[in-house]
Amino acid sequence: xxxxxxxxxxxxxxxxxxxxxxxxxxxxxxxxxxxxxxxxxxxxxxxxxxxxxxxxxxxxxxxxxxxxxxxxxxxxxxxxxxxxxxxxxxxxxxxxxxxxxxxxxxxxxxxxxxxxxxxxxxxxxxxxxxxxxxxxxxxxxxxxxxxxxxxxxxxxxxxxxxxxxxxxxxxxxxxxxxxxxxxxxxxxxxxxxxxxxxxxxxxxxxxxxxxxxxxxxxxxxxxxxxxxxxxxxxxxxxxxxxxxxxxxxxxxxxxxxxxxxxxxxxxxxxxxxxxxxxxxxxxxxxx
Amino acid sequence: xxxxxxxxxxxxxxxxxxxxxxxxxxxxxxxxxxxxxxxxxxxxxxxxxxxxxxxxxxxxxxxxxxxxxxxxxxxxxxxxxxxxxxxxxxxxxxxxxxxxxxxxxxxxxxxxxxxxxxxxxxxxxxxxxxxxxxxxxxx
Numbered sequence: 001x002x003x004x005x006x007x008x009x010x011x012x013x014x015x016x017x018x019x020x021x022x023x024x025x026x027x028x029x030x031x032x033x034x035x036x037x038x039x040x041x042x043x044x045x046x047x048x049x050x051x052x053x054x055x056x057x058x059x060x061x062x063x064x065x066x067x068x069x070x071x072x073x074x075x076x077x078x079x080x081x082x083x084x085x086x087x088x089x090x091x092x093x094x095x096x097x098x099x100x101x102x103x104x105x106x107x108x109x110x111x112x113x114x115x116x117x118x119x120x121x122x123x124x125x126x127x128x129x130x131x132x133x134x135x136x137x138x139x140x141x142x143x144x145x146x147x148x149x150x151x152x153x154x155x156x157x158x159x160x161x162x163x164x165x166x167x168x169x170x171x172x173x174x175x176x177x178x179x180x181x182x183x184x185x186x187x188x189x190x191x192x193x194x195x196x197x198x199x200x201x202x203x204x205x206x207x208x209x210x211x212x213x214x215x216x217x218x219x220x221x222x223x224x225x226x227x228x229x230x231x232x233x234x235x236x237x238x239x240x241x242x243x244x245x246x247x248x249x250x251x252x253x254x255x256x257x258x259x260x261x262x263x264x265x266x267x268x269x270x271x272x273x274x275x276x277x278x279x280x281x282x283x284x285x286x287x
Numbered sequence: 288x289x290x291x292x293x294x295x296x297x298x299x300x301x302x303x304x305x306x307x308x309x310x311x312x313x314x315x316x317x318x319x320x321x322x323x324x325x326x327x328x329x330x331x332x333x334x335x336x337x338x339x340x341x342x343x344x345x346x347x348x349x350x351x352x353x354x355x356x357x358x359x360x361x362x363x364x365x366x367x368x369x370x371x372x373x374x375x376x377x378x379x380x381x382x383x384x385x386x387x388x389x390x391x392x393x394x395x396x397x398x399x400x401x402x403x404x405x406x407x408x409x410x411x412x413x414x415x416x417x418x419x420x421x422x423x424x425x426x
Contacts, residue, residue: 207329
């Protein structure tokens, strides 16, 4: 049995760790609240732009911008992988990257290109033998639209040049505080949002300047808005996953401290008993 | 009572304004558009400018917008700006400083910043200042 002092030290170490994980849990909880607020405040824009797009799709079923045109044969795919910059967030990144691996295996015969957002995904994917065409780091906690624009520009350029036939995105959906889902969704070609009913079916917009220019801006903004939304979603997932992970760590530390305390008391009692019996034995020997 | 139309002004980051208006002036790329309720459906891209709204109580409100586009339907106007600020959110000092910086750049253009960017920046800050000052006068 370890001596009293050793166990004391161990208890101290574990309680320090517990303090840290507890603090991290609280920090993550408050950051999660903030991240959720950001998601909520970005929602009006994405809802509105979705509505406009669905109106357009209804009145212009024949007009095909490259962004909404599905290519018959998908030979190559560009994947944008959104992960966190920091670890200590449970299985969040691991689960997502497992999905990415599955995706790589399923599309072996296609050309794959990757854009990594977040340090963790970048570090992981670099070890694989794959083509990474872009990386953005240092934004996972507070994604800003401007930070994401380079990724979108790169991906849409590849798409328009015909180098890739599809752009997909991997990220974590925020279901609730306890669960986050690794998800894959298609960015380009733009999936047309579900149709909302309009009163009249036979009408068209007036366009200023040209229909094509407006359409182009609209679709570009739409793709940006969607990626921004996904990045926000991922950051909310990050904080909630970290909060849960740290909560578990705090609880585990508490359990370990309890066990150590019991061991410490046992060893203390054992040493007292031993001393007593030694004294008694000594007294008997003299007596 | 004059008829009104619902207007929503949003940016990717947040919703800016939502409410009923009697009349609104929108800074489209091809020129300013005055819109009354029951306007024909129209889709336009936006340029940097002032969005002026006439509210039902006779009040007027201005919003700074830059870039993005706008959908006009007979009963609903949606302004999806890249950047938008309400008059009371405009930081006058910052706009002034930005204007100064841009003017300096105009005098001595560097390789990184060309004249058109500087010009655009001056335009933006002058519109911001105009909106902010108009609001002060009203008070």
